[in-house]
Amino acid sequence: MSTGTANGDAGAAAADPAAAAAAAGRRREQHGWYFYDFASSVYSTSVLTVFLGPYLTSVAKAAADTGGYVHPLGIPLRAGSGFAYTVSVSVVVAVLLMPLAGAVADRTGRKKPLLAGAAYLGAGATAGMFFLDGDRYLLGSLLLIVANSALAVSMVLYNAYLPQIAEPEERDTVSSRGWAFGYTSGAFVLVLDLVLYSGHGSFGVSQSTAVRICLATAGVWWGAFTLIPLRRLRDRRAGPAGGRGTVGAGWRQLIGTLRDMRRYPLTLSFLLAYLVYNDGIQTVISQASVYGSEELGLGQTTLITAILLVQVLAVAGALGMGRLARTYGAKHTVLGSLAVWTLILCAGYFLPAGAPVWFFVLAAAIGAVLGGSQALSRSLFSHLVPAGKEAEYFSAYEMSDRGLSWLGPLVFGLAYQLTGSYRAAIISLVIFFVLGFFLLARVPVREAVAAAGNAAPQRV
Numbered sequence: 001m002s003t004g005t006a007n008g009d010a011g012a013a014a015a016d017p018a019a020a021a022a023a024a025g026r027r028r029e030q031h032g033w034y035f036y037d038f039a040s041s042v043y044s045t046s047v048l049t050v051f052l053g054p055y056l057t058s059v060a061k062a063a064a065d066t067g068g069y070v071h072p073l074g075i076p077l078r079a080g081s082g083f084a085y086t087v088s089v090s091v092v093v094a095v096l097l098m099p100l101a102g103a104v105a106d107r108t109g110r111k112k113p114l115l116a117g118a119a120y121l122g123a124g125a126t127a128g129m130f131f132l133d134g135d136r137y138l139l140g141s142l143l144l145i146v147a148n149s150a151l152a153v154s155m156v157l158y159n160a161y162l163p164q165i166a167e168p169e170e171r172d173t174v175s176s177r178g179w180a181f182g183y184t185s186g187a188f189v190l191v192l193d194l195v196l197y198s199g200h201g202s203f204g205v206s207q208s209t210a211v212r213i214c215l216a217t218a219g220v221w222w223g224a225f226t227l228i229p230l231r232r233l234r235d236r237r238a239g240p241a242g243g244r245g246t247v248g249a250g251w252r253q254l255i256g257t258l259r260d261m262r263r264y265p266l267t268l269s270f271l272l273a274y275l276v277y278n279d280g281i282q283t284v285i286s287q288a289s290v291y292g293s294e295e296l297g298l299g300q301t302t303l304i305t306a307i308l309l310v311q312v313l314a315v316a317g318a319l320g321m322g323r324l325a326r327t328y329g330a331k332h333t334v335l336g337s338l339a340v341w342t343l344i345l346c347a348g349y350f351l352p353a354g355a356p357v358w359f360f361v362l363a364a365a366i367g368a369v370l371g372g373s374q375a376l377s378r379s380l381f382s383h384l385v386p387a388g389k390e391a392e393y394f395s396a397y398e399m400s401d402r403g404l405s406w407l408g409p410l411v412f413g414l415a416y417q418l419t420g421s422y423r424a425a426i427i428s429l430v431i432f433f434v435l436g437f438f439l440l441a442r443v444p445v446r447e448a449v450a451a452a453g454n455a456a457p458q459r460v
């Protein structure tokens with residue numbers, strides 16, 4: 001929390017005991033809120049980024065026929081493409097569920113039980129990945145769909161707490177700290193996973209068993225640390241539109257929300273900008289290992305070390321950019337990060353093959369801007385949400401994050417297909433950051449905050 005905010009709380013405490021109690025309660029909720037990032041980020045790092053893709057592909061290949069095809073529901077699919085298709089299905093399921101969860105949460109005012117349900121469904125599915133041995137690729141696909149969808153729903157509810165637990169002047173700092181907590185846990189557990197994976201023989205387990213243990217422990221970690229936010233966060237009374245949270249009522253409110261959002265065109269303008277540049281960010285992260293292995297000829301150990309470096313530096317990056325936002329405002333800081341992302345891609349285009357040192361330098365640069373770009377975008381959007389509609393609007397935010405997450409990989413894949421060069425593919429992603437920069441630059445954020453009926457912080 002910033003010094004100015006702390007001093008303000010201290011002054012309020014001296015003048016009004018009720019204000020002191022409110023500030024203490026807010027800090028308690030913030031500290032609990034950070035821990036959901038701490039709990040769930042391990043899934044994104046260890047499961048999705050490192051272990052599950054290669055392992056599930058190997059399981060599918062074990063089940064494939066002589067032509068290399070598997071046949072789920074009688075449909076012939078290349079075993080090597082199963083993971084990508086499963087991720088795509090999980091995105092579709094998530095996009096269908098996120099707005100419904102947000103509408104029901106705002107209608108009932110009961111975010112915490114919904115958060116608990118989504119978190120433990122996802123954690124349970126992840127823990128169940130321990131049983132992915134032999135040729136059980138269908139089980140793995142089902143668990144991946146459940147875990148990914150549950151994570152998306154839980155993040156809608158988690159993010160919707162931000163405007164309720166932090167004053168406008170605090171949100172950049174609080175959001176950045178949440179991301180920092182997440183990257184810290186991701187890096188810590190990844191180190192433990194790599195110790196087990198690389199020394200599996202010393203622990204008396206096979207390489208396959210070591211991977212399954214890493215997958216399952218991510219689910220256990222997710223579930224265990226979710227207890228902290230569930231103990232500290234509290235539900236708020238539903239607004240005037242509150243009522244029984246039936247599925248039908250949730251869908252009716254969702255339709256009303258989509259109509260309502262047209263009343264806030266500046267909020268929609270921000271969402272469009274975020275959709276574009278965040279798609280670029282997600283594609284760089286997901287395709288960096290492909291670029292490193294196929295174009296630069298780097299080994300698996302080098303790639304995993306680079307991922308770990310990104311995780312570690314993203315902690316400092318999230319906190320550092322949070323401090324910059326207090327001086328220059330969140331919008332200008334995010335714009336600066338998008339300029340850095342553009343330079344990163346240009347540098348990546350000229351990166352020499354077989355030179356891990358330069359790849360590590362590029363990973364360090366990514367880590368420096370990754371956490372801050374995401375954290376400040378989240379806090380910036382929190383100012384643009386009308387009061388009482390937090391979960392619904394953050395469901396739209398998560399849909400901007402995930403709903404078109406296929407577009408960047410599609411551009412990357414088409415560029416490679418047309419040119420046969422991963423360098424051309426990586427440089428093609430520049431368009432997402434350049435276009436996102438100009439779309440965000442055109443959003444008058446202070447006017448957008450006022451239009452949403454919120455008080456703007458001193459710098460935004």
